[in-house]
Amino acid sequence: MENCYIEDIPVEFKFPKSLKNINLSNNKINYIRPSSTRQTNLTYLNLSFNKFTGLSDEMCKELKRLKSANPRFVVNFKGNDFYFICTNLRILSLLAKSPHIFVDLKDIKFTTESHLVLRYNEMVAQLPRLTQNCLIKENFSFVLTTFFTHLLCLLVLAVFFHYRWKLRYLYFIGQRRLHIGGRLVNYNPQVDVFITYDEGEPRVRRILKNIILPFLREKNISYILGEVDFPGGDMVSHISGAITGARKTLVLLSEDLFFDHYREYEMNLAIMREFNVRGQVIVPVFVERVDLNTYPPEVETYLRNQLHRCLVFRNNQTFWTLLQHAIRNDK
Numbered sequence: 001m002e003n004c005y006i007e008d009i010p011v012e013f014k015f016p017k018s019l020k021n022i023n024l025s026n027n028k029i030n031y032i033r034p035s036s037t038r039q040t041n042l043t044y045l046n047l048s049f050n051k052f053t054g055l056s057d058e059m060c061k062e063l064k065r066l067k068s069a070n071p072r073f074v075v076n077f078k079g080n081d082f083y084f085i086c087t088n089l090r091i092l093s094l095l096a097k098s099p100h101i102f103v104d105l106k107d108i109k110f111t112t113e114s115h116l117v118l119r120y121n122e123m124v125a126q127l128p129r130l131t132q133n134c135l136i137k138e139n140f141s142f143v144l145t146t147f148f149t150h151l152l153c154l155l156v157l158a159v160f161f162h163y164r165w166k167l168r169y170l171y172f173i174g175q176r177r178l179h180i181g182g183r184l185v186n187y188n189p190q191v192d193v194f195i196t197y198d199e200g201e202p203r204v205r206r207i208l209k210n211i212i213l214p215f216l217r218e219k220n221i222s223y224i225l226g227e228v229d230f231p232g233g234d235m236v237s238h239i240s241g242a243i244t245g246a247r248k249t250l251v252l253l254s255e256d257l258f259f260d261h262y263r264e265y266e267m268n269l270a271i272m273r274e275f276n277v278r279g280q281v282i283v284p285v286f287v288e289r290v291d292l293n294t295y296p297p298e299v300e301t302y303l304r305n306q307l308h309r310c311l312v313f314r315n316n317q318t319f320w321t322l323l324q325h326a327i328r329n330d331k
Contacts, residue, residue: 002026002046009033015040025049025076034062043072048104049079055091063094067101078104084112084123086134093131096124191222193283193327194242196266197252199227204254204287211315212252221327223250235262243269248327250283253303253310255290264296271302283326284310 006027015022017039023046030051037045045066055063066073082088082095092110099105110118118126193216198204216223224246230238239262243249249270251257258264267282274281284303292300303310311322 009036011035014038015042017041020044022046025079031056032059034058037062037066040066041070042066043070043074045073045075047080048076048107052077052080053083054085054088055082057090060090060094063101064098067098073101074103075101076103078107081109081111081117084110084118084126084130086130086137089131089134092123092127095120096127190245191224192216192246193221193248193250194224194246194266195250195252196226196263196270197287198254198257198260198263200260201254201256204252207287207313208252215320215323219324221324236265239266240269243273247281248283249273249281250285250327252313253284253286253290254288255294258296258299264299267299268296271298280309280326280329282306283323285313285323286310287313 002023003026006024006029009029009032011033014036019040020043022042025046025048028051029047030053063075082091095102095105105120108120110123112118197208224242243266251267270282284306292303311319311326313319
């Protein structure tokens with residue numbers, strides 16, 4: 001098949017098994033597939049004076065297999081011009097380390113990226129430097145890829161962290177609507193108010209236990225109190241169920257309230273519920289002087305925009321009237 005102007009060997013083509021010598025010289029072939037020669041008993045494969053600029057890793061393995069199956073097998077790449085680049089490192093190493101597989105090595109050209117033409121001996125001499133450069137490039141690419149992968153992961157985590165409360169709220173609301181999961185969140189209000197406060201602050205506990213709760217009971221305002229009504233176990237699920245199962249969330253604002261991440265979760269979930277129902281869900285009550293700058297950013301922003309409806313605890317008739325109206329009013 002010499003001088004036949006062959007440009008490509010079809011994928012489905014396979015040389016007959018009986019062939020021992022194949023002459024494809026003086027054509028325009030630049031690629032050969034391992035499947036073409038896999039079942040042959042080749043002794044000589046002539047690919048000289050074609051358009052080869054390299055060889056696939058799979059074909060390099062096939063040449064080694066052919067040599068192993070038949071020690072007399074050789075291949076001729078005379079008159080071809082291989083690129084002296086990293087992607088050809090496998091065939092270049094094979095040419096340098098296994099010259100017994102090839103014939104007429106001195107007549108193969110090797111062109112560098114700077115268009116410098118090397119002969120076989122020059123290629124062999126410069127191959128270690130190319131290998132080292134390729135290894136550096138590969139490591140650099142790996143480090144760069146790893147860096148950007150980690151950066152992307154950090155960005156995703158940052159976005160998730162920024163919207164964590166909203167995502168958690170949407171998850172529980174969607175759980176109810178899609179009927180997913182074993183314990184479905186009760187979205188229909190069952191009680192009047194869910195109360196969140198700093199459970200570790202004695203003064204706030206006294207105000208709640210001795211003053212606010214008796215008032216709520218007197219006015220027949222039903223409530224959920226986490227430390228009493230939550231049975232234990234999955235706190236996140238209990239909190240989500242309480243906030244979505246109560247008409248209002250009474251927040252007793254004190255200096256250290258959000259040191260407990262559960263209190264922060266309750267507040268943010270209540271904010272998300274306000275967005276969802278498009279009504280006033282939170283009843284904010286300052287039980288002591290607070291520096292809003294010490295609060296989590298999303299809570300601070302919310303409170304600054306809602307200061308007009310924040311109550312300040314005073315054990316007088318005006319405060320109780322406003323508190324009752326805030327809890328009863330659904331607008």
